[in-house]
Amino acid sequence: MNKKLLKMIGRRIVQSVIVIFIVTLIVFLLNQMVPGDPIVNFLGPNATEEQIEYYTQLFGYDQPVLVQYFKWIQGLFRGEMGRSVALQMEISDILFERLKVTLSMVFPAFILAVALGVTLGITAAKKRGSIFDSVISFFANIGMSMPMFWFGMILILIFALKLGILPTSGFTAFSEGAGEWASHIILPVIVLAMGPLAQFTRQTRSSMLEVIRQDYVMTARAKGISQKAITFKHQLRNAFIPIITVMGMSLGGMIGGTVLVESIFVVPGLGTLMISSIKSRDFMVVQNGVLVIAIAVALCNLIVDILYGVIDPRIRND
Amino acid sequence: MADKLLEIKDLNITYNTEITTVYAVNGMSLSLEYGETLGLVGETGAGKTTTCLSVMRLLPEGIGEVTNGSIILDGNDMLNLSEDKVRELRGNIVSMIFQDPMSSLNPVMTVGDQILEVLKEHNKDMSKADLDKAVDDMMELVGIPANRKNEYPHEFSGGMKQRIVIAIALVCEPKLILADEPTTALDVTIQAQMLGLINDLQKRLNTAMILVTHDLGVVAQTCEKVAVMYAGEVIEFGKAEHIFGAENLHPYTKGLFDAIPKLDEDTERLVTIDGMIPDPTQVIKGCRFAERCKFATDKCKVAPPVVEVEPGHLVKCHRYGK
């Protein structure tokens, strides 16, 4: 690619790092304000003053707030996140174990939503006003407004309880058998994909309709090139600019938003880890978790920005 | 080779919208020789763009419909060809320059690729090197350095974009260009330059052209023949010298000339033709201009005949009938 594009990417990376830094600061301060103490929580009601004091010192929670913050950041640069009080494990080990589980649902869900959403959106735009178009629009509206937990429960009711063809909940790693893995993951993936699928369909449809009216599409027709070339080289490339924005936001949102789906289907992912850590006031796990999510979201935004630059030459200039 | 490049006969076109039916073109007839330049004039809504689109077979799908007539282009019956055959002709035998060249280019494709695309489509067996060379030559021909072909439309000025649009239209050396008000979106100083360029290239490549414009001055400078459109039909057709400075004109054409502000007279206000073009959603039986015509009589309630007032000069008006 060209120099302008590389410069733009460099600028965006610096911006992302700043944003992530600010997020860590905010989360850290918020955690300090939340009442409750991880040590007290872990030791239980029968712990003595000495025990509490000993562990508080051991974990460094007696130090000034700013010192604690800088120690955490310092550790991050060495690749250490600290130890979890509640779980008595290295936080980085737990987090990445859980992140793998979450991503193994998010990626299939995202790919499903993109592939199906773009296809349905293009078809609906091409057949605007047809019955197909109306049906698609109808379901897209339902998909966007249906609450996730309700949809998840309906699916469990039908496929797990009534038909008995899928397990109600739980998770099996891919390494322990693809079939088991798939049967556990299929319902969470559908629930997770539903909202984004509806959104991508609507966005693709409206962007395509917007682009169909443009003069350059008329110019392309007047060249005598095939309808396929017009759709892909002229319409879709232009329509993709707003579609990509929506996709980037959704992917970031899906990683942070699996909490609900993981709770419904009792999946040991990042979301359920965050919930249990908040309950046990294990704030080091919470803030490292938020950091991981923030990095993931920033990464999605970065990819979107790079794609923008690749697709739209006008953006490389600013 | 057919003896005429383009022959439009009794063309009727309607737009069927959800609300109403617009009779955009009504009994339009026109013919054009190879290599000839024709000025198509008429006020807004006369059906000029609609006519050009129908020649390209690019009327909006499901809305624009040819209900009658025929279009023969270079021996091809345009209205009865398969879509694949029409695609072979588009951009190759006939190309169109649209009303607003500013937005006619794809913003996310380099200008070189946009010129290349049409050339490649119609010359599938040309080598990569030959294609590239042809694109470079075409760019130089329209006055853009070929080393700028990897730039995007937003990196060019309006006049330069227009040159690219012209390059796209001409790169396959078509037999006919339909230029739909190619300069209205441009600066006045660039307008003349562009028309000069189009005219020059067209002569060099021996391409015929239909130049749609509101500007009779432009027609006088560039066109050999003139067709005046009113409410979807041609009401006057002839050589430029027939129409400029002739006496026996259609009353509408006369009105158009009177509406040109003259520099040597200090007129208080612009002379205009009273009234408006008829409602295009209504079917009109008699002369469509009668309502606004100061010579209108009872005869005008029936459709006027086409009268050859002098060889090659046709007027559709009862005044010149026997």
Ligand SMILES: Nc1ncnc2c1ncn2[C@@H]1O[C@H](COP(=O)(O)OP(=O)(O)OP(=O)(O)O)[C@@H](O)[C@H]1O
């Ligand atoms: N897509 C459309 N749907 C409905 N009516 C249309 C459509 N396009 C054009 N028309 C109508 O058809 C008639 C002829 O329009 P056309 O664009 O051919 O005129 P024109 O001579 O090119 O005018 P202008 O000088 O303003 O470009 C007008 O009454 C116009 O409103």
Ligand SMILES: [Mg+2]
């Ligand atoms: Mg027009």
